Amino acid sequence: MLTFLCAMQCPRIRRVPARLPALWRAIGVRGAVALAAFTMAPLTAADVARPNLVVFVTDDHSRLDSTVYGSTDVKTPNMERLAKAGLVFDRAFVASPSCAPSRGAMLTGLMPARNGAEPNHSKPRAEIRKLPAYLQAQGYEVVAFGKVSHYQHTVDYGFDHFAHDTFHDDVAVSAAIAWLKARRSAKPLALFVGTNWPHVPWPQTGEGYTADAVRVPVNHVDTAVTREMRARYYAAIGRMDTELGEVYDAANAVLGLNTFFLTTSDHGAQWPFGKWTLYENGIRTPMIAVWPGHLKAGTRTDAMVSWIDLLPTLVDLAGGPAPREIDGRSFAGVLRGETTQHRDRIFTTHSGDGRYNIYPSRSVRTTDWKYIRNLHPEYYFTTHVDLARSDDGAAYFRSWEQKAKTDPHAAAVVARYHQRAAEELYDLRVDPFELKNLAAEPPQAARLAMLRGEVDAWMKAQGDEGKTFNVPRLPTDADRDRPPAAPAGKKKK
Ligand SMILES: [Ca+2]
Numbered sequence: 001m002l003t004f005l006c007a008m009q010c011p012r013i014r015r016v017p018a019r020l021p022a023l024w025r026a027i028g029v030r031g032a033v034a035l036a037a038f039t040m041a042p043l044t045a046a047d048v049a050r051p052n053l054v055v056f057v058t059d060d061h062s063r064l065d066s067t068v069y070g071s072t073d074v075k076t077p078n079m080e081r082l083a084k085a086g087l088v089f090d091r092a093f094v095a096s097p098s099c100a101p102s103r104g105a106m107l108t109g110l111m112p113a114r115n116g117a118e119p120n121h122s123k124p125r126a127e128i129r130k131l132p133a134y135l136q137a138q139g140y141e142v143v144a145f146g147k148v149s150h151y152q153h154t155v156d157y158g159f160d161h162f163a164h165d166t167f168h169d170d171v172a173v174s175a176a177i178a179w180l181k182a183r184r185s186a187k188p189l190a191l192f193v194g195t196n197w198p199h200v201p202w203p204q205t206g207e208g209y210t211a212d213a214v215r216v217p218v219n220h221v222d223t224a225v226t227r228e229m230r231a232r233y234y235a236a237i238g239r240m241d242t243e244l245g246e247v248y249d250a251a252n253a254v255l256g257l258n259t260f261f262l263t264t265s266d267h268g269a270q271w272p273f274g275k276w277t278l279y280e281n282g283i284r285t286p287m288i289a290v291w292p293g294h295l296k297a298g299t300r301t302d303a304m305v306s307w308i309d310l311l312p313t314l315v316d317l318a319g320g321p322a323p324r325e326i327d328g329r330s331f332a333g334v335l336r337g338e339t340t341q342h343r344d345r346i347f348t349t350h351s352g353d354g355r356y357n358i359y360p361s362r363s364v365r366t367t368d369w370k371y372i373r374n375l376h377p378e379y380y381f382t383t384h385v386d387l388a389r390s391d392d393g394a395a396y397f398r399s400w401e402q403k404a405k406t407d408p409h410a411a412a413v414v415a416r417y418h419q420r421a422a423e424e425l426y427d428l429r430v431d432p433f434e435l436k437n438l439a440a441e442p443p444q445a446a447r448l449a450m451l452r453g454e455v456d457a458w459m460k461a462q463g464d465e466g467k468t469f470n471v472p473r474l475p476t477d478a479d480r481d482r483p484p485a486a487p488a489g490k491k492k493k
Contacts, residue, residue, distance in 0.1 A: 132159050177247065356484060374420050
């Protein structure tokens with residue numbers, strides 16, 4: 001209670017960690033520092049002030065599928081609760097729109113070409129310093145529950161403790177909460193909790209959502225099967241949102257107000273023009289931060305931030321020197337309300353996913369425009385959506401193909417899914433779903449040349465060779481729509 005009252009009423013001593021020994025809590029920051037002067041403990045004001053850090057990572061959740069970002073048909077009450085208590089990022093982006101390269105970039109602060117995790121399921125190189133080491137150097141205990149890195153890559157990252165990192169190991173969240181409640185360490189804590197929701201396979205029913213009530217996005221094809229799957233996707237989002245609320249409540253109860261809490265998703269959902277693409281529904285991600293007494297509650301920011309910025313931001317909040325040798329840059333100034341801007345360009349990259357997706361692309365995004373370069377427009381675009389045997393994608397994609405035989409809109413959507421122009425340019429102010437490619441429009445020639453040059457320069461600076469990591473599928477291949485053979489005894493993800 002004393003900690004709570006101090007936090008609310010005494011700004012100079014408000015940042016007292018709840019888990020510090022009772023004496024420290026009772027005497028506050030200045031008292032603890034004064035006490036340290038009479039002991040051998042090398043305690044400083046910075047030591048006492050450091051916040052606990054809790055990051056809740058969701059999996060394949062599209063930004064627009066939340067009430068916080070304007071959805072009217074999927075309910076995310078816990079995201080809304082965080083939004084009311086903290087700062088909502090309207091322009092947060094991942095580095096790459098599939099699980100492994102996205103998480104590899106977050107946990108190294110380096111873009112995929114520089115850390116080595118380019119295609120899905122690949123890992124950053126062993127010699128690269130990873131996020132836990134930076135925070136451990138600041139005195140933190142750094143712990144991961146669930147899918148934080150790409151499943152069982154977790155062991156490579158040097159967490160002090162980790163558990164439940166296998167495919168849809170859905171007890172991870174309750175295990176994290178139990179671990180947190182039993183924790184007795186006086187160290188500041190950096191806790192990463194990763195849910196596998198709303199990653200497929202989605203729940204078998206809509207769990208309250210019905211097919212006739214969902215809204216089908218304008219860049220999709222409206223069929224009965226699509227609606228059924230969309231209701232099931234919403235059910236998965238509901239599970240994710242419930243888990244978010246549970247972790248948030250546990251963090252508040254155990255760690256107290258001196259806790260920086262952030263939630264975000266590793267990229268957009270497994271729907272066409274989402275995951276595995278550089279369209280907004282692939283790379284633009286939900287992000288909400290809560291930090292009582294530091295962040296103004298119920299606010300939003302347009303500052304453009306990237307997942308590579310999370311590592312230096314957390315190190316900055318932990319009191320450490322933000323590393324300069326990585327691609328990421330701390331946006332702690334945005335969090336503290338010192339600035340409303342961070343990046344003026346967001347670069348993203350996608351390299352592929354086994355034999356399901358071989359379609360490398362790069363993009364640069366300004367506040368208003370998106371330029372996408374498809375490195376091999378002659379390749380045939382496929383993903384788990386159209387190739388997987390499960391009903392997560394194949395069932396509804398077959399219904400799109402069937403409708404395409406008689407419906408021009410469906411035919412255009414399916415054609416655009418498989419084959420794209422070498423260059424795409426979109427005016428996001430009027431075309432948020434990136435439906436009208438302006439790359440060939442003469443009035444946009446100068447803008448196209450500028451953004452093309454920026455991607456050239458960025459790829460060169462990154463040492464990005466634009467590799468293709470698997471045997472491509474071509475539109476002329478007889479087996480272009482045949483799923484790859486699954487490795488014996490291995491479950492696809
Ligand atoms: Ca993912």
